[in-house]
Amino acid sequence: MRVPLEWLREYCDPPLGVEEIEERLTMTGTKVEAVHRHGVAGVEGFVVGRVLDVRAHPQADRLRVCEVDLGGAREGPATIVCGAPNVAAGQRVAVALPGARMPDGSALRAATLRGVASEGMILAEDELQIGPGHEGILVLDGLDGGAPEPGTPLAQLLPLATAVLELEVTPNRPDCLGVYGVARELHAATGAPLAPEPWREDPGSFGPLAGVQVNVECPELNPRFTARLFEGVEIGPSPPWLKARLSAAGQRPINNVVDITNYVMWLTGQPLHAFDFDWVAGGRLTVRRAHEGERVVTLDGEQRALDEEMVVIEDGEGPTSIAGVMGGERSEVQASTRRVLMEVANWNGPNIHRTSWALGLRSEASSRFEKGLAPEQCTEAQAMAAQLMVALCGARTVPGTIDVGGPGPAPAVIRLRERRVREVLGVPVARARQREILQALGFATADADDGLDVSVPPLRRHDVTREADLIEEVARIDGLERLPATLPRRRGAYGRLTAAQRLRRRALDVLAGRGLYEVVGWTFTSPALADRLRLAPDDERRVRAVPLRNPLSTEHSLLRTTLLGSLLDVAALNVARGVEELRLFEVGTIFASDGAGGQGGAERETGVHEHRSLAVLVRGAVRPASWGEPRPPQADFFAMKALLEALAGALGVEVSCAREPAPAPFLHPGRSARVVAGEELAGEEAAGGEVLGWLGELHPLIARAWELDSAAAAAPGGEGRAPVAMEIDLDRLIALAQHERGYRDLISFPALRQDLAVVLALDVPAAQALAAVRAAGGELLDDAHVFDVYSGPQIGEGRRSLALALSFRSAERTLSDAQVAPLRARIVEALERLGGELRG
């Protein structure tokens, strides 16, 4: 909302500069977003001139040389060269003298035009930013009671320059969408007097209006409809002062009648519509819901298709306008108009909002109506418009007013308890001050036992309905600056993270501490991702993806079911920008439509399952090269598994990897695994455990699709591996975490360590061998793990040697070799049953 300060000051003129006014309005809730300057850069040097003589320019057909009397502003007439076709002797015109500062800030210079020296400029209205006109010069005859004296400063006749406040008006305050409403705020905020309502004098009258019929078929959407008829209207340009105000407000002047509707809307906040009554077929208007698919041509020349929730105004020949949004062409005011029917109506705000969004059609009128205006504003706007129609268009008011619906309900009376103000704000505000503030804002007050009984003016009917709303009014005008800064008493409240939140932080810290960068990807993903990831038609990550009804684009139309897509996109972006080595992770929410019955809570209500997922992607070396290690090893399956183990270890969770069944079509089928809760089992047999995610080398086709493969293939010493990645259900992983562990005495009696090397067929997984060892070793076998793997000619084709570290421990005594010898023998037997042969 643009409010010219010059206009605002007509109703409330505090002895404050623009910056102080800006500050007061902002600090009482009407935020001044910006202050613009409109008009000339300085009012000096702009004066009234009288054209004494006009003669042709000797060198140029289009130019004329004028002698202009500038009264006291200059000794003797000035010679001014002018290009306007309408300049004529005897006119009073607006003149800029050399040195005058134009709207763009430049100073006018005396100039020689085709050999004739010009001692100033005769101005067109656009040169003063009063209006768009540039066809001819601005003629001032008729202003200031007829003939302004030459030499009179122009600023005495016209608002030549003003600051314009650009206000952010919150949706609850449609009363501030009018200059007078803003003036009332300024009055309350500064204490400066408020001029009486400018519409208090009404040249019109109420009672029946002959010759006009209005029928409202949908009063629920049209609480009030008023209309007045004006005759003898002379269409013409508006006077410069009105054009100047509208221009400063950002409205383009059109003709006097249209300008009046815009001016009154800007002043009161209430939109109006002027019909050429001679084009209102049958002299009657009907307000009704549109028919489904009904078409109307609006003022902008567009044909619009309507639905039954939209309201049209029709005359004897059909719809003329979309109510509250935009008028129609047929009965538009034009140069020939003589009779004007002025419509001022109140429309249902939510309905106008819906219509304007549905049609993609927003206007100054709809943006006001949709916020919910008061029916009482209709007659205010009618009165104001009548004053101007008579004064500016020579119109006669036809007695009577159509008024369907009438004013709104009687004002609500709300008790404002004095102590409640203190309780909510934390500081008291004296009752007298409360009264003063509310009255300044247009509320009526009556004293009550414990406070005030406050009646709400119509314009604030929707916004102020409860005591809390009155407290806000008092607080904002009294000044929030006055509030002290205190802290809540916090009885019994203490801040902490839950165990799960602490572990989640630890998970992120562990990965960051290992040199990985956290990324934050998009929740939105593309339907094409499922195919790019080679997902099967029945893959859950494909079929359970949740679509948005109104996505910004197809690429962002689904909620992601995996973090891999965004991680690959991030990797691809970095590689494309020349960052070849990547160690990335993300923790984010992934979503799945809830097939059959969710797990309760929000899921049951939304039908969408969501959980936090954690994904890691490493491309290139496991760590940066350094002078001590110019070629660090390339990340492979085991490097990623080591990260998984570090993560799980930090959380106190046992996890393992299982090759079969194949975890995901986007992974290398031989170098990938499902991640399963629980200790490592024998490969394929682990499928029964709870699956937490997947881990592995990306499928070469995936690496190629995201262009992540080329550099790896070319890396010195690298064998061209695709990036490795994993994704884990972080919520489940954390749920499995052991928060507390009991004490074990590992000090009093040392463990006995023995090594064992066994040659086994390649297809016997290490986990299977270890499982056999553990089963055979019994309780005294505290730990068994692989510490070396060797294959080579000595071992033979299809076989490998596993070196196992065995650790025996008793809680009661120190074990000797002799004591564990039988256990060792049983372990060897167990390995032999797997086809193993002891080495060395």
Added chain:
Amino acid sequence: MIERIQQLREEAQMAIAGAPSSEALEELRVRYLGRRAELPVMLRGVAQLPAQERGAVGRAANEARQALEALIAERSSALQERELDTRLRGEGIDVTLPGAPAQPVGRLHVLTATARELEDIFMGLGFTVLEGPEVETVHYNFDALNHAPAHPARAETDTFYISDEVVLRTHTSPMQVRAMEAHPPPLYVVIPGRVYRPDSDATHTPQFHQIEGLAVDEDITLADLKGTLLAFARTVFGEQREVRLRPHFFPFTEPSVEVDVSCFHCSGNGFMRDGSRCALCKGEGWLEVLGAGEVDPDVYRHIPTTERNAPGYDPERVQGYAWGMGVERIAMLRHGFPDLRLLFENDVRFLEQFR
């Protein structure tokens, strides 16, 4: 004879003290204390001396030998230490080379780090951290937060819909309602999380992050809101900061305010020392940071009283404040990067700048 012993002792003492190396010292030991050296030979010959001399000479010779042995040992260890030191110095390395192999430390994303810092600040003020679903019902996202049925925020231009009743949450505020449904007062919670709105340009991304705060107790005032946010502002933006509350409008708070923090770039002056306008606050002296207010009584009226939250939320008996701030906004202010979209692009060279 005793004189000779004395003479030998003095001569040897001088030589030992001046021995330049372990080898030279060993030569001196052989010369003075070796089997055929004069002193040991004298000691061995003491038995042949007359009885009255035997005692004195033997004692003198013995003392001299012990003194020299001690002296040699002392000198030897000094020489060895010096020689070791010389050798070690020769093994010097270039300590200015970087460590190897690399032990890289990664980074949390600046949004995670910022959110965590904010959580920690409010935990210190007694708030617990709650999280909630990103897919929400219209009920929690709008209805229960007192949005009128035709409130513009509900439009498809402002909210992502999954179905008529299910949306991507447009703010973290739905968790206010869920929190009050699940817990009796007093309630002090902060709610971090990702939220969504269909906007996309340099200052809007369709996903962003908020932290919501909610405190409900018997007597939480607007002044308490100011104090809480002042503590936040000073922790995040510096001890000299002030906050100001500006009246505003939100459907679920009343009174509602926007909260500005005095600009840390120009110390709230709006202008720099050289007279130029502050580029951060555009000369305002204040930075708009968040929206807040006292919880609207109608929000409490939407909270059913159940076993879980008894005695429930009667607006005549409880009052509280709520606020919501954008994590991106705080991060951009603190770190001064110009475009929101950098956050979701994840160029590693962007990510590695923040700690």
